[in-house]
Amino acid sequence: MKKTPEWLTSRPIAHRGLHDGNDKIPENSLSAFAKAVKEKYPIELDVQIIRDGTIIVFHDSDLKRICGIHKKTKTLTKETLKDHSLFNTNQTIPTLQDVFDLVKGQVPILIELKTNLLAKHLEKNVLKLLKNYEGAIALQSFNRSSVRWLSKQATMYCVGQLSEPSLVIKPLNHLFNYLQLNTRMRPDFIAYDIDDLPNKKVTHFKNIGTPILLWTVRNQVQMDNYHTIFDNIIFEGFTPSVLNDNLE
16 A cells, blocks of 8 residues: 555545536536636546547536437547536536646645556556646556556556445446455555445454545535544535534
8 A cells, every 4th residue: 555645535526526416516527626726726627538538527427417429438539528518517528637727736636547448548647648637546446457557557546446235236347346345455445335344354454544535425424423433534515514523
């Protein structure tokens, strides 16, 4: 395990930026990231690789929910990104480079790499972009293969394992997405689904010193209920209050 950067456990992290649902400031938009910068919150965002190798900031594998059109995200190209409005606003799908150009190291960024593949095209392209970025970064993924690879190749960054309940039957293409927590796995941190708490294995990792981030925290009650479990939260939809000495 690498030494945890102070920011990863010191201030709540804005889930997909500081957005307001789907009204004026959409999730994973430049406006949501600009608001997070203004209010000095670290940013969590999702990245995918599209047809021409561009890294975009977008959560879903299909454009329907966010852009209102049935189209696979991976079929996009950089030239077509501006054709798709986010929730009928003036915001469109940003590239990761667009976000870097906006943030410029003003707040830390927690990057979730969304991939189910063994090939490391997304991971390699993200690391290429990071070579020219000066700012605090951490990386995370549901894909255990991705976490292992990044832990070896991106030694300058903390790499976390995202996890949610693993007992639910998932489609085959999600085989690598769900963490079976065990003592052989020692990611730099674990980001765990708050809706699956309490969980004895998460408590075990907490007890042996692995930082625990909870996602997605949507109200103060959830924070209060689990304040002894987490080191930090990834939040949306409310303004977190100070809970303990780690959250200032």
